[in-house]
Amino acid sequence: xxxxxxxxxxxxxxxxxxxxxxxxxxxxxxxxxxxxxxxxxxxxxxxxxxxxxxxxxxxxxxxxxxxxxxxxxxxxxxxxxxxxxxxxxxxxxxx
Numbered sequence: 493x494x495x496x497x498x499x500x501x502x503x504x505x506x507x508x509x510x511x512x513x514x515x516x517x518x519x520x521x522x523x524x525x526x527x528x529x530x531x532x533x534x535x536x537x538x539x540x541x542x543x544x545x546x547x548x549x550x551x552x553x554x555x556x557x558x559x560x561x562x563x564x565x566x567x568x569x570x571x572x573x574x575x576x577x578x579x580x581x582x583x584x585x586x587x
Contacts, residue, residue, distance in 0.1 A: 494507060494509065513585070516585060519539065519542070521585055522580065522584065522585060523580040523581070523582040523583060523584055523585060524582050524583050524585055525545060525549075525580065525582055526542065526543060526544075526580040526582070526585075527541070527542065527543065527544070527545050527559075527560045527580070528541070528542050529541035529542070529560060529563050529564055529567065531567055540563065540567055540573055540576060541559070541560065541563035541564075541567075541573055541576050541577070542576070542577050543559065543577045543578035543579055543580045544559055544560075544578040544579065544580045544581060545558075545559060545560045545580075546558045546559055546560065546561075547559065549581045549582065559575075559578050563576075
């Protein structure tokens with residue numbers, strides 16, 4: 493399903509399917525959805541932002557603060573990411 497949606501929407505980014513929740517446990521994910529922005533550092537990656545995607549998970553038309561997009565743009569511009577974590581809204585992940 494995600495592969496088809498990605499092709500239809502022409503996503504330019506990778507996504508991860510984690511049916512066994514191994515990666516979500518490694519990252520310490522708390523809710524779904526919860527975004528993780530990774531920055532390469534040599535052969536490793538570091539989480540530079542985690543949490544909510546934006547300030548209105550219920551209605552995309554009322555979003556006025558795109559946390560994840562802003563963090564990604566700042567990272568790409570080699571600027572400091574102001575707030576590196578925002579509490580995500582959504583369903584709890586039971587481990």
